[in-house]
Amino acid sequence: MDKRNKFGKLSGLLIPIISIFLGVLIGAILMLISGYNPIVAYSALLRGIFSDSYYIGETIRAMTPLILAGLAVAFAYRTGLLNIGVEGQLIVGWLAAVYVGSALDLPMIIHLPLSILAGALAGALWGFLPGFLKARFEVHEVIVTIMMNYIALYSANAIIRAFLIVPGERTESIYPSASLQSDFLQSITDYSRLHYGFVIAILACVIMWFVLWKTKKGYELRAVGFNQHASKYAGMNVKSNVVLAMVISGAFAGVAGAMEGLGTYGYMSILSGFSGVGFDGIAVALLGANTAIGVFLSSFLFGGLQVGSLTMQQQAGVPMELVDIVIALIIFFVASSYIIRWVTNRIKKGGI
Incomplete structure (x- = not known):
């Protein structure tokens, strides 16, 4: 591997880290301007993530749908598509999983997988339509x-x-x-809402990595995303691969909804607005560089910020909106990664 490739991979790792640092730093400056002590605030934030088994359980629970939503965005991006509909795919997956989970009374070995599959199929169906319109009529997804x-x-x-x-x-x-809830997991985390959906989310990370990087179809999907004309010239069916990519992406999002319905809540309420998980999945994928391991790690950051912000508000009096600002700043710096790349390239060349 030449030095250029090594530096490229290193910068790919450094950009999220630098983005997080800058987001936290500017967040601290905003807290000072607003009259809050950032050291006290961030200390409370960390205590809200790591200080108690309950908070650890809640952080892992919050990670679960974020991982799957992030995978949905990342999979589509890796195949050259922008799936901004993860939120909708999550909602229909949530409803389908809850319906199967509440309408049927079957043995768990059948009922639980069937309910999860229902969520995946609903999300896949919701992803099929934009994929079909993109492939058949070139309507932007x-x-x-x-x-x-x-x-x-x-x-x-x-x-x-x-x-x-x-x-x-x-x-x-x-x-x-049909429930993913576990008395054992709740008992060891001081009765948090942690459930076995976390295991499914980890398996989903492995599945995405395996499909994209270890299968012929995954190679085709990535090739079509990289260059449709070259892929068509090579004999690949571009249209069917576009549809398949959106279907798989939607399935990941549908399973994210199933995790909420079968794990966290056990039902579905009438929603006054979007859950936000699907949109957060876009940020998770962006921060995780659209890789399976990156999505897993960035979901921990976002899940931790969501859970820890409650403690920060209670113990330091800092409004939760400031945490949202920190998250927005991190996303901004990741999206502006070309600036960071320019700076690191200048440093590498010895002049800035």
């Missing part, structure tokens, strides 16, 4: 997926109101045989 987020939100609410509603503005709770 960003526009279609954004619009389908709203269709998913209001359609899910309408279905719950018309057919599934019970007191509390929600669906029936799922049967225990």
Whole structure:
């Protein structure tokens, strides 16, 4: 491996780290300007993540759907597509998984996988339409997926109101045989909402890596994303690969929704707005450089910030909005990575 490739890989690792550092630093400056002590605030934030088994369990629980949403975005990006519809795919996956989990009463060995599969299929179906329109009519997937987020939100609410509603503005709770919740995991984390969906999220990371980098179809998907014309010249079916990429991406997002329905909540409420997990998945994928291991690590950061911000507000009096600002700054610096690359290249050449 030549020096240029080594430096390129090193800069790829440094950019997220530098982005996090700059986000935290500017967040600290904003806290000082607002009259808060950043040392006290960040200390409370870290205590809210690591100080107690409950917070650790909640952090891992928050990571679970973020990992899957991030994988959905990353998989599409690796195949040359921008899936901005992860939120909608997550919502329909959540509804489908809860419906199967509450409408059927089967042995767990059948019921739980079937409920997860229902979520994956619903998300895949929601990803199929923008993939088909992209492949058949060259309609840009960003526009279609954004619009389908709203269709998913209001359609899910309408279905719950018309057919599934019970007191509390929600669906029936799922049967225990379809639940990912675990008394053991909750007992060792001081009764947090940690569930076995975390294992599924880790398996999903392995699946994405294996499919993209260890299979012939994965090579085709990446090749089509890199250059459609060259792929077509090489004999690949570009249109079917575009559709397949969006279907797989949607399936990851649908499973993320299933984790919420079968693990965290056990039901689905009428949503007053988007859950936000799907949109956070875009940031997770961006910070994780659209790699499986990167998505896993960045989801830990985002999950930790979500959980730790509650402690920061309670113990340091810092508004949760400041944590949102820190997250936004991190994303900004990752998105502006070309600036960081320019600086590091100048440093490498010995002049800036």
